[in-house]
Amino acid sequence: MAKAPAKKPAAAAKAPATPSKSSAASNGHAGPSVQPVLNQQFDAPAPLQKYGTVSQRLPIGLDEKTRQQSVNNLNQLLADTITLRDLYKKHHWQVVGPTFYQLHLLYDKHYEEQSALVDTIAERIQILGGVAVAMAHDVAELTSIPRPPRDREEAPIQVGRLLEAHQIILKNAHKFAKEADDSGDDGTNDLAVSDVMRLNELQVWFVSEHVVDTPLARTE
Ligand SMILES: [Fe+2]
Numbered sequence: 354m355a356k357a358p359a360k361k362p363a364a365a366a367k368a369p370a371t372p373s374k375s376s377a378a379s380n381g382h383a384g385p386s387v388q389p390v391l392n393q394q395f396d397a398p399a400p401l402q403k404y405g406t407v408s409q410r411l412p413i414g415l416d417e418k419t420r421q422q423s424v425n426n427l428n429q430l431l432a433d434t435i436t437l438r439d440l441y442k443k444h445h446w447q448v449v450g451p452t453f454y455q456l457h458l459l460y461d462k463h464y465e466e467q468s469a470l471v472d473t474i475a476e477r478i479q480i481l482g483g484v485a486v487a488m489a490h491d492v493a494e495l496t497s498i499p500r501p502p503r504d505r506e507e508a509p510i511q512v513g514r515l516l517e518a519h520q521i522i523l524k525n526a527h528k529f530a531k532e533a534d535d536s537g538d539d540g541t542n543d544l545a546v547s548d549v550m551r552l553n554e555l556q557v558w559f560v561s562e563h564v565v566d567t568p569l570a571r572t573e
Pocket residue numbers: 445461
């Protein structure tokens with residue numbers, strides 16, 4: 354078993370040098386001379402598709418008006434879901450108090466579940482011919498969930514903040530599911546109900562059960 358690779362070095366030595374290898378050698382560099390072209394975005398032509406528009410490329414049996422409405426609604430759900438996902442991670446890191454370990458684990462579980470939902474919503478937007486909002490700057494402008502402070506907060510305040518965010522998403526999901534149903538976009542209706550509503554309602558249950566009579570935040 355140890356003797357088997359003995360022939361390899363001999364075979365490698367016989368192989369002729371490739372042009373890139375000889376060029377690399379003459380440059381005094383170890384790797385090939387091919388370099389990535391950076392900064393291409395500064396003189397690029399128009400983008401493939403502008404954000405806010407809807408392409409009709411995929412034959413999925415839905416008209417442009419329906420797709421446009423669903424894409425707009427889904428981008429709102431997406432921005433809010435990304436924000437809630439990140440709120441869970443913030444709270445996972447910053448949680449404090451007697452329920453630290455439970456909440457630390459629960460917040461991360463919910464973060465992972467919201468993260469999967471983010472992908473589901475974004476890919477539905479692309480399927481409909483839209484452009485999914487993605488970057489933090491754009492998400493911050495679009496989301497309807499209030500911005501939390503950078504500071505570390507008490508656990509009951511974290512819980513309240515999360516429940517408010519869930520409720521904003523759930524109210525929108527009900528409205529958007531109805532609109533998708535009325536326009537005949539069954540796939541978006543199903544996503545809003547089966548994915549967004551079911552997950553958010555379940556997480557509201559788990560988080561709400563941490564609301565107890567003993568106020569952990571008051572010091573009087
Ligand atoms: Fe962690």
